[in-house]
Amino acid sequence: MKFFQSITRRALGGMLLAVLVSQSALAAEIRVVTSGAFTEAYKQLVPIFEEASGHKVISSYGASIGNAPDSIPSRFARGEKFDLVILSEGGLEALMSAGKLVPGSRVDVVRSQIGAAVRKGTPKPDISTVEALKQTLLEAKSVAYSASASGTYLSSELFPKLGVQDRLAQTGKKIYSERVGAVVARGDAEIGFQQVSELIYFKELDFIGTLPAAVQQTIFFSAGMVEGAQEPQAARHLLTFLTSPAVANIVRATGLDPVNHRAALTSK
Incomplete structure (x- = not known):
């Protein structure tokens, strides 16, 4: 490089x-x-x-x-x-x-597209299909997402569309003034969603992949x-x-x- x-x-x-x-x-x-x-x-x-x-x-x-x-x-x-x-x-x-x-x-x-990551060494949940993504969101103990553009889409459109907004009201964490990856890296959230470019540089994380095409938001x-x-x-x-x-x-x-x-x- x-x-x-x-x-x-x-x-x-x-x-x-x-x-x-x-x-x-x-x-x-x-x-x-x-x-x-x-x-x-x-x-x-x-x-x-x-x-x-x-x-x-x-x-x-x-x-x-x-x-x-x-x-x-x-x-x-x-x-x-x-x-x-x-x-x-x-x-x-x-x-x-x-x-x-x-x-x-x-x-x-x-x-830019939205992706997800977990702390390195922890299990990688499946988000490869819409149904798998929904199940992952329902089962996660804590889900971090940005207070900016990607998080607004997730909380106002995707979570309601998937029918997981009630669960995320308990487990979701809207992150202000820092990257979602930093929150996941220090163990304050089980899984984090943000723009791919904001997740892939954290060495402490394992990048899972992008949202399924059917529910992806390209910004x-x-x-x-x-x-x-x-x-x-x-x-x-x-x-x-x-x-x-x-x-x-x-x-x-x-x-x-x-x-x-x-x-x-x-x-x-």
């Missing part, structure tokens, strides 16, 4: 020189806030961008939705300043409707330009890089599916 990444850095550095030919000679500080699903890919890609472009990216993290103090909606509500935001499509549209983002600036970055994680951004041009260059085909392999390795872009990003 390190060898691949070193090659990738050189290749991407050359690509960036072509992509960023119109950038200002002055280095910019780009303020970005991103939600959890894209975090692992983001953390790998940003240093490559910084090295090749000369810009500095100042990063913040938070859930796409909800009222936790570090959630993205809460950060905007208290006036934190950003140039670019990356979060679930529903969260982005809410910010767009509230006038926080530049109209028409949405760019879908990746697709787009999308970016938007923030109204009043101090560095809009540099932020657009960063977004061009994050959605470039050149970075697709890195994105896939973090459990996400890149969204292909043939149209140029808005210059607004």
